[in-house]
Amino acid sequence: MNRVVFDSIFKRFDLHRTPEQDVTSLFEHFPEDQLRHQNAGDCLWQEGENADSLFVLRSGWACSVHYHKEGSRQLLEIYLPGDVLGLCQIASGNRRTNAVMLTDGWICELPHSSLPALFDDSPNTAALLFAIINQRQAMLAERQVIMMHRSARQRLAHFICECHTRLLEIGESYQGEFLLPLTQQDLADALGMSAVHVSRTFSQLAAEGLVQRHLFQLIILDATRLREIAAFDERYLKSLRGDEGLSSIEQQTPVFISPTASDLPEDQDGKVAEK
Amino acid sequence: MNRVVFDSIFKRFDLHRTPEQDVTSLFEHFPEDQLRHQNAGDCLWQEGENADSLFVLRSGWACSVHYHKEGSRQLLEIYLPGDVLGLCQIASGNRRTNAVMLTDGWICELPHSSLPALFDDSPNTAALLFAIINQRQAMLAERQVIMMHRSARQRLAHFICECHTRLLEIGESYQGEFLLPLTQQDLADALGMSAVHVSRTFSQLAAEGLVQRHLFQLIILDATRLREIAAFDERYLKSLRGDEGLSSIEQQTPVFISPTASDLPEDQDGKVAEK
DNA sequence: TGGCAAAATAAACCTAGGTTATAGCGCTAT
């Protein structure tokens, strides 16, 4: 490795060429017995702990969450299958949030100490991790803009669009339909609104024939209109990919790596977390 | 370099030892003629441009800002002397925000292409940049929590505390007094509230004897109370430092590097930006 | 010294969304 690694981090376009192989290697570098099952509600780490490992989410949903002293909480990031969690604590070395499974799922834990070996194996991986961190930061910035300047209705619409787009990329949504394993309270905590208002807003969107939600199954009935309302510009989700974004959702094929059903021990269909 | 560099990134505590020297080297690696004067209102980069360099802010204030189609805008980050701007676009390669000088100031531009040489010179610099990115992310996350869960009054109080703490670290505040070169409209755009309400809230804080603002000079009269209101926990600002945060503000000595007055070409006292 | 433009105040009014309360619905466990 050596110079090659840093070059590949700082000459950004290098990483557009082989992200997939590298993510794959990230998964495959560790033997299957490192794969761990988690139940909905399980805690991956807690605020204040030392951070000495990364997690790769192979199936299921997770989130990072901040609990306030007054009892309320805030969901900061939503993690989907294929996501790497804990990257932003590599430097600081301690957790500033909690990470919780939203559904059952399988995770793979990588101690920081194992990273150098991983980089030896596939030099571009470091660049990839760096790119992922940057992408996450882009998502945070985007979310901040949206939270501060848009109505509750728009925020909810945007959240749905974002989930849908991300799920399409990993092949977990068919047509406009997908499983959104969050309670209205979860959504409220993620979007900075009250659960009551989430309910109201959902009813409203449903009444307009835009979406439909039953149990935790969500169906987007009018994607175009929904994206209009949300003013959804998916480019911020695309910085990891070679393309320029803005292509219509329908043409997309999964690019980012998600674990295929076959290489996972049974149950990857998350059951919903109980509060 | 080589292995050493990555080790130093991923063995986090290495960087608690020598951050100062490295930031210094960041500054000194480039000859003085690279130092450029900027006027308040100058644009360092614009949304959509290609990102091929970093900026080090040596004096003055700057911010990253997002303009909305409807004409409103959002200040995303505030940069103070000593800050490095543009880090989070290294991987993605294009700007997703605008960067604007809030006051007159001096900046130093580092093309991405010059980074490898810089890393050769002082291997820890890479780790430092990495750490700074993480720190920025922590600030973003913190801001998100605050923007979503706190009242306008608390947000304003928090913003004041944050600026004060950051300015203390670089030696640009004496006692509770410092220059805050933002108009109420700027503050409104940074805090997601209306300019009118910023004014109202400022008046209220002043009436309670907490702060005092004249022109762009701000005086904190009752720091303790202000921090209570803001529920200000400065730890998120401290991840670059070896200490554990939480020490009282009064005991702090400047640690992060700020350019000393002497090594700057005259006028570093920013004049306020005209809108 | 006077005039101008940008900021800051102030008052009146209005609405998005929070809060509280109640009720229905679909589980699981006795």
Place this chain on the structure above:
DNA sequence: ATAGCGCTATAACCTAGGTTTATTTTGCCA
């Protein structure tokens, strides 16, 4: 069955903060 719990829905009410419109203050410049 039925009791109990978690999630959702709907309605009534209330408040923080937005918007609009003046009025005042301030600094800048000729």
